[in-house]
Amino acid sequence: MRESSLRICTSSNLSIVEFHKGMKINDLDLRRWKEYDEILTDSLWIFDRRERGLTRSGEYHGNFIPQIPRQAILRYTRKDEWVIDPFAGSGTTLIEAKILGRNSVGIELKKENVKKIEELLSKTPGEGRHFVVHGDSMDPETFNLPYKCFQLAILHPPYWKAIRFSEDPRDMSNLPDLQTFLEGFSKVLDNTLRVLDNGRFLVLVIGDIYDDGEVIPLGFLTMDIVIKRGLKLKGIVVKNIEENRGKRNKISLWRYRALKNGIFIFKHEYVIFFKK
Numbered sequence: 001m002r003e004s005s006l007r008i009c010t011s012s013n014l015s016i017v018e019f020h021k022g023m024k025i026n027d028l029d030l031r032r033w034k035e036y037d038e039i040l041t042d043s044l045w046i047f048d049r050r051e052r053g054l055t056r057s058g059e060y061h062g063n064f065i066p067q068i069p070r071q072a073i074l075r076y077t078r079k080d081e082w083v084i085d086p087f088a089g090s091g092t093t094l095i096e097a098k099i100l101g102r103n104s105v106g107i108e109l110k111k112e113n114v115k116k117i118e119e120l121l122s123k124t125p126g127e128g129r130h131f132v133v134h135g136d137s138m139d140p141e142t143f144n145l146p147y148k149c150f151q152l153a154i155l156h157p158p159y160w161k162a163i164r165f166s167e168d169p170r171d172m173s174n175l176p177d178l179q180t181f182l183e184g185f186s187k188v189l190d191n192t193l194r195v196l197d198n199g200r201f202l203v204l205v206i207g208d209i210y211d212d213g214e215v216i217p218l219g220f221l222t223m224d225i226v227i228k229r230g231l232k233l234k235g236i237v238v239k240n241i242e243e244n245r246g247k248r249n250k251i252s253l254w255r256y257r258a259l260k261n262g263i264f265i266f267k268h269e270y271v272i273f274f275k276k
């Protein structure tokens, strides 16, 4: 039996009896289900704008909107539980976790981001313990973390070479070909699954890309890898946001390119939900 399936997490609010009877994986009270308007249950998420305020600057190119980790945290964790994000970026997940009174660990390869996240966290109102680790999430050694037992994992990897995040060869946006990128993703996934509790959720946020006029369906390819690890696919959400930093002010150019090359302008990304 794998080590993770033997482990009962000390961070859980549940007693061992409750754990075996059926885990409660959020703080929602279903007797009050009509009151939870902010929780999205449709598979199409259309956001007209990024949620701002507090320490959510939105400046990091390639970040996701805070609404995404927020939805996942509210739906799949209880207060005081632990969230891991192996591609922390600008720390959006950690900031939402703090606001919502969860604990979190983020891993990020870019050293300068680590300091920035810590600064943002120090200014963010909220609760919990939050750690930012500098390292390569493909490397199992990086997962010798200050905390080792998580109830939610949020993975927002580079969409391969769509945005180059650094010059570091370990940066997944620098991996030389699609096969190597998918192998890199698999390594991060396996490292993450070792610290994710059974019965809990993993959320993958990813978009497709064009390469040489051809769609590379990163969403489907990575989703397939997770399913092959034995996780249950619980939801495929298509998310749209109008205010896309990369494409803002360039709409006409993109439309011209689309018409000229017989392609379509990406407006969506996937938020894919799995249960371990």
Ligand SMILES: C[S@@+](CC[C@H](N)C(=O)[O-])C[C@H]1O[C@@H](n2cnc3c(N)ncnc32)[C@H](O)[C@@H]1O
Pocket: 060, 062, 063, 064, 065, 086, 087, 088, 089, 090, 091, 092, 093, 107, 108, 109, 110, 135, 136, 137, 138, 156, 157, 158, 159, 165, 166, 170, 171, 172, 173
């Ligand atoms: C799509 S961004 C994540 C953005 C994040 N969700 C946010 O809202 O700011 C992907 C991040 O993964 C980081 N990264 C790339 N390769 C990595 C690796 N091997 N280990 C850890 N982080 C990596 C990049 O530096 C980048 O910040």
